[in-house]
Amino acid sequence: MTPRCTRPRRTALALATAVATAALLGTGLSTGASAQPQAGSTGAAPLAAAPVLLSDAERTSLIRQAQADASGTAREIGLGSQEKLVVKDVVKDADGTVYTRYERTYAGLPVLGGDLVVHTSRTGRTQGVTRATEAAIEVDTLTPRITAAKAEKQAVTLARAAGSENTTADQAPRKVIWAADGTPVLAYETVVGGFQEDGTPNELHVITDATTGEKLYEYQGVVNGVGRTLYSGTVTLSTTRSGSTYQLYDTTRGGHRTYNLARATSGTGTLFTDADDVWGTGTASSSSSDQTAAADAAYGAQVTWDFYKNVFGRNGIRNNGTAAYSRVHYGNNYINAFWSDSCFCMTYGDGAGNVKPLTSLDVAGHEMSHGLTSYTAGLRYSGESGGLNEATSDIFGTGVEFYANNASDPGDYLIGEKIDINGNGTPLRYMDRPSKDGASADYWSSGVGNRDVHYSSGVANHFFYLLAEGSGAKTINGVSYNSPTYDGSRITGIGRDKALQIWYKALTTYMTSTTNYKGARTATLNAAAALYGSGSTEYNTVAAAWTAVNVT
Structure with missing residues (x-):
């Protein structure tokens, strides 16, 4: 399994996609998710270096x-x-x-x-x-000097020390070559299951040197992270009729389904069905059969699918036309959401009191984007690459929110502002000045990779905001921002559409599993040069924005 998350303080976010034929309506504004223009489209010819939609x-x-x-x-x-x-x-x-x-x-x-x-x-x-590495791949021997059992014991001990419960290895350790740091070595990879301390499924990957027994690396595979929706008002959903009932099954977007876990913490759950194709009430309910959370999840999935397809020519997360699926009502009072590669699905908890589901639009876009990163650059979920992984989900989750153009949830550069994880109405993260959350980094420093990935992500989030919108004070969709720079420079943004194109191209063609902040600067400059030309305004602004967050 490989899930990903979007939370600071043991809180996260998750993914989905959608499928079907009939339409669904609720209260408020009706919002279709498929009639959106391509990002940056002004009637001009497509950029030569922009990706195309492949059949x-x-x-x-x-x-x-x-x-x-x-x-x-x-x-x-x-x-x-x-x-x-x-x-x-x-x-x-x-x-x-x-x-x-x-x-x-x-x-x-x-x-x-x-x-x-x-x-x-x-x-x-x-x-x-x-x-990902320039080192020649060569090891002296393929025969381990320590046993797989020793590597497994080390991994399980580490998981328990981190608060894991019901902790056992999911399978026997496998032999690998570890080449992500320095000289390649023969190693074991052990994946530990069970549950993390907040109830999130555990998928702790531990890499152990097969010669010395030294722990080389560890990362968490689970990344935390409609109808009449709770967060997006009344929207149009793509559903499927089966006999006399309707299913939250979207056949128009790769076959996305939305399932009800009904407080369970394993399994797929039960596909949501309804007699009249009107899903949810638009208000929160603590019932484990509530359709409102399902409507939000299905809507988030279909908007995210359309965003990637219409903006970047990508046919689903794996680019193969097949959708992920969504699970709602995970656990009891579970204040989290997560993406998992192993089930290729997004999972949402219902929050405190089971009445604040983590199914807002930017959360859905964030978690699905963890899947995108996994199937493209594969940025390791630790250190600076982990911060870039988290920032990528924030960046594209923000892109999804703006793309939806939904009056009930206007686009902004705030992350998780609807779900009130902090309990005081404040967002989870701020892209214009990340340190406003009390923990995230505004600028790069030599120790930034030692922070939790949800906080080290601030460097890239800040870069993206500066690239798109520029520095200084401004108001966008009713939200006030005031973005500083490390060197006191003034940045004029190139616009969100171009910034998104640059980040997507950098992620999918110039980043690898080991990319750090210095590498991200190179990757985005390469992307800007390919899309708009070396020495163009876009290229120069990418360079200036990285310098403005102290990545030189």
């Missing part, structure tokens, strides 16, 4: 060809005889450039931190390679 057949063909050519590609880019490439994803630009993302194996073992992206011109010429 299932086109994507499958590109992946099949890349895998068939993988041995030759490995030799061409200088990999050793024991190394093999496994295609993970393919992105194609309007000008025909193809970016193929690979995982790597060595002597049949997965290489963690060995991922790379090969850039190929429309004529098939290799133009460059983006690598």
